[in-house]
Amino acid sequence: MADIQIRAVRKSYGKTPTLHGIDLSFASGEFVVILGPSGCGKSTLLRMIAGLEDITAGDIAIDGRVVNKMEPRERGCAMVFQNYALYPHMTVAGNIGYALKVSGVPKAERERRIAETAKIVGLQDYLERRPAALSGGQRQRVAMARAIIREPKVFLFDEPLSNLDAKLRVTMRAEIRKLHQRLSATSVFVTHDQVEAMTLADRLVVMNRGHVEQVGRPLDIYHRPASTFVASFIGAPAMNLFKTRTEVETATVRLDGAAIPIDPLVAHALQGRDVIVGIRPEQCRLTREGHGIPARIDFVEELGVGRVIHCEIAGEAFAAAVAEDAEVAAGDTVWLSLPPEQLHYFDAESGRRIEFPLPGTDIPAARSSASITHPTGVLS
Amino acid sequence: MEKRAVFKSWWLPVLFALPQLVLILLFFYWPVAAVVNWAFTLEPPFGGAAEFVGFANFREALSDPFYWNSVVVSLIFATVGPFFCIFIGLTLALAVDRQLPGSGFFRFFYILPFAIAGPAAGMAFRFILSPERGLAASINALSPDLWNPAKYGSHALALVIIIFIWKWSGYTFIFLLAGLQSVPRALGEAAAMDGAGPIRRAIDVQVPLLAPTLFFLLVTMMTEGFVGADTFGIVHSVTGGGPNHGTEVMVYRIVDEAFQGLNYSGASAQSIILIGLIMLFTFIQFRFIEKRVHYK
Numbered sequence: 176m177a178d179i180q181i182r183a184v185r186k187s188y189g190k191t192p193t194l195h196g197i198d199l200s201f202a203s204g205e206f207v208v209i210l211g212p213s214g215c216g217k218s219t220l221l222r223m224i225a226g227l228e229d230i231t232a233g234d235i236a237i238d239g240r241v242v243n244k245m246e247p248r249e250r251g252c253a254m255v256f257q258n259y260a261l262y263p264h265m266t267v268a269g270n271i272g273y274a275l276k277v278s279g280v281p282k283a284e285r286e287r288r289i290a291e292t293a294k295i296v297g298l299q300d301y302l303e304r305r306p307a308a309l310s311g312g313q314r315q316r317v318a319m320a321r322a323i324i325r326e327p328k329v330f331l332f333d334e335p336l337s338n339l340d341a342k343l344r345v346t347m348r349a350e351i352r353k354l355h356q357r358l359s360a361t362s363v364f365v366t367h368d369q370v371e372a373m374t375l376a377d378r379l380v381v382m383n384r385g386h387v388e389q390v391g392r393p394l395d396i397y398h399r400p401a402s403t404f405v406a407s408f409i410g411a412p413a414m415n416l417f418k419t420r421t422e423v424e425t426a427t428v429r430l431d432g433a434a435i436p437i438d439p440l441v442a443h444a445l446q447g448r449d450v451i452v453g454i455r456p457e458q459c460r461l462t463r464e465g466h467g468i469p470a471r472i473d474f475v476e477e478l479g480v481g482r483v484i485h486c487e488i489a490g491e492a493f494a495a496a497v498a499e500d501a502e503v504a505a506g507d508t509v510w511l512s513l514p515p516e517q518l519h520y521f522d523a524e525s526g527r528r529i530e531f532p533l534p535g536t537d538i539p540a541a542r543s544s545a546s547i548t549h550p551t552g553v554l555s
Numbered sequence: 556m557e558k559r560a561v562f563k564s565w566w567l568p569v570l571f572a573l574p575q576l577v578l579i580l581l582f583f584y585w586p587v588a589a590v591v592n593w594a595f596t597l598e599p600p601f602g603g604a605a606e607f608v609g610f611a612n613f614r615e616a617l618s619d620p621f622y623w624n625s626v627v628v629s630l631i632f633a634t635v636g637p638f639f640c641i642f643i644g645l646t647l648a649l650a651v652d653r654q655l656p657g658s659g660f661f662r663f664f665y666i667l668p669f670a671i672a673g674p675a676a677g678m679a680f681r682f683i684l685s686p687e688r689g690l691a692a693s694i695n696a697l698s699p700d701l702w703n704p705a706k707y708g709s710h711a712l713a714l715v716i717i718i719f720i721w722k723w724s725g726y727t728f729i730f731l732l733a734g735l736q737s738v739p740r741a742l743g744e745a746a747a748m749d750g751a752g753p754i755r756r757a758i759d760v761q762v763p764l765l766a767p768t769l770f771f772l773l774v775t776m777m778t779e780g781f782v783g784a785d786t787f788g789i790v791h792s793v794t795g796g797g798p799n800h801g802t803e804v805m806v807y808r809i810v811d812e813a814f815q816g817l818n819y820s821g822a823s824a825q826s827i828i829l830i831g832l833i834m835l836f837t838f839i840q841f842r843f844i845e846k847r848v849h850y851k
């Protein structure tokens with residue numbers, strides 16, 4: 176059990192900056208998932224915690240001790256690698272027990288602990304095999320066992336599930352979660368799979384291009400994405416975003432000629448600013464002809480639990496999730512309504528979320544009461 | 556589907572293969588045939604056609620104590636030399652593979668000796684390690700003849716082996732470095748996470764995974780030590796087989812016997828024994844060592 180502090184950490188490979196000042200702090204026993212697109216620097220950050228990569232600037236402290244100059248073995252972290260990195264010339268038992276062998280644990284004790292750990296991950300019958308004679312899932316378990324046996328203060332996972340098939344991934348996900356509950360070591364889990372991230376994380380860190388975009392509980396991030404990047408990265412299909420101008424008088428935003436009513440409070444606060452408005456596909460509603468926004472369906476995606484219709488509005492791809500019994504087909508024109516309370520607003524320049532009420536704006540009481548009676552039902 | 560070119564006439568393919576065939580016949584099969592022929596015949600002292608003498612040439616070679624001396628010298632040369640070549644090449648490769656500052660320069664630098672011809676290196680070392688000058692002179696100042704390859708066969712043998720090692724370590728280095736670079740970096744990192752320091756990582760992870768490369772080098776380097784051009788070249792230019800046959804490796808003795816002693820038949824018999832010896836060694840290596848090599 177250990178907490179991890181990351182303070183103003185930067186990383187450059189040669190002259191190329193890769194991480195631009197990361198500030199994070201992970202509580203003891205927490206399961207943190209770092210999520211971000213390929214190449215955003217997740218692995219780099221993880222490897223700096225592990226001690227496999229130099230820290231260009233800033234500090235990383237584990238358990239209150241700055242570890243910048245420490246060798247990996249002194250940091251008390253165990254890591255599960257993406258390709259497992261099992262020693263191909265050693266048996267499963269040899270792989271699991273290597274750390275103990277290095278630290279000079281006597282053979283009898285070592286064998287006892289290997290057997291114990293192998294049991295936790297269900298590998299007791301494979302101890303004499305070489306990694307080459309194991310399936311992907313079994314190798315994954317060996318890699319986990321190798322990390323567990325050391326009883327580390329910190330677990331680091333670098334996309335450990337990305338080489339597994341979809342079904343096994345779900346199983347292993349549950350196992351990792353169970354394991355965490357049992358060992359409750361601080362865990363940092365890197366992935367680019369948002370489902371993995373949402374299901375595993377106590378706290379989620381979303382990264383993009385060497386910056387931290389947002390830190391928070393998975394659902395908070397889902398409901399209140401801090402930027403357009405997070406909004407489009409979390410959730411499948413991605414949030415629909417469109418750039419537009421708010422009109423204070425009518426309390427609307429314009430989308431492809433149609434006026435979409437928004438909360439008058441918001442309209443007032445935004446004062447005719449250019450904004451990016453977002454709405455999740457699952458919040459869009461089908462409505463009667465002649466209401467809302469018309470859209471011609473390009474294609475329909477069947478998901479089993481529902482359908483996703485893909486269309487184009489104002490030159491942008493737009494997706495909406497509808498019920499599985501909705502009668503929609505490619506080529507049809509449907510009418511969509513966008514509930515005002517489900518809209519997200521982002522600054523058109525910076526892409527940062529605009530929170531309401533905006534600091535420093537006072538809302539006239541008359542208008543605010545008007546907003547409550549505003550018939551949002553018009554559209555539905 | 557792959558399309559195969561088919562020759563319509565019989566002579567065109569033969570024509571294409573001809574230069575290669577001629578070279579092989581001229582420089583490989585013909586000498587081999589000649590050696591076999593000489594090994595079993597003897598030219599009469601007063602001229603005339605060579606006579607078939609059965610195994611007489613072999614018997615004569617094997618009953619010569621100097622011949623056995625050369626076998627021992629060759630065995631020492633071809634085991635000690637390759638052992639250190641591989642050991643040093645491995646150490647350097649492990650060091651360069653860590654990518655510490657300056658490793659690019661050393662990668663180039665370590666390969667350099669291999670580009671120098673054996674006899675040239677031999678001449679240089681003859682001066683560098685000559686007992687009267689420089690380093691060796693100050694060693695000899697402690698006590699006379701602490702190092703004197705001109706006088707002691709064992710010193711001379713050490714000298715030629717050192718030169719061989721100096722030159723061929725660069726060769727093993729190239730192969731071992733290439734081998735190390737194909738060992739996934741993550742394995743070393745995993746071992747580092749497991750608490751192993753650089754030396755422990757090298758011994759436990761990198762070297763076992765280099766086993767195929769090490770085995771290949773063992774076979775080629777021992778063959779090189781027995782019959783390589785450098786083995787002859789170094790001995791020829793540095794010691795001439797002396798002092799007192801102390802550095803007379805088998806190849807040197809064969810050349811000496813054939814072209815100085817003009818005993819083609821004896822030299823041919825020795826060549827055939829040498830070939831047999833190398834075949835035996837290679838067989839042993841493949842039979843007993845290759846099995847322990849992990850090819851994944």
Ligand SMILES: Nc1ncnc2c1ncn2[C@@H]1O[C@H](COP(=O)(O)OP(=O)(O)OP(=O)(O)O)[C@@H](O)[C@H]1O
Binds near residue numbers: 211214220367
């Ligand atoms: N050794 C290196 N030398 C130079 N650049 C590197 C090195 N390692 C990583 N980078 C660069 O740093 C950036 C971040 O790499 P990193 O491996 O952390 O990405 P990642 O977020 O883990 O991506 P992925 O999901 O694909 O694993 C990338 O742009 C990559 O090109």
Ligand SMILES: [Mg+2]
Binds near residue numbers: 217218219
């Ligand atoms: Mg990565």
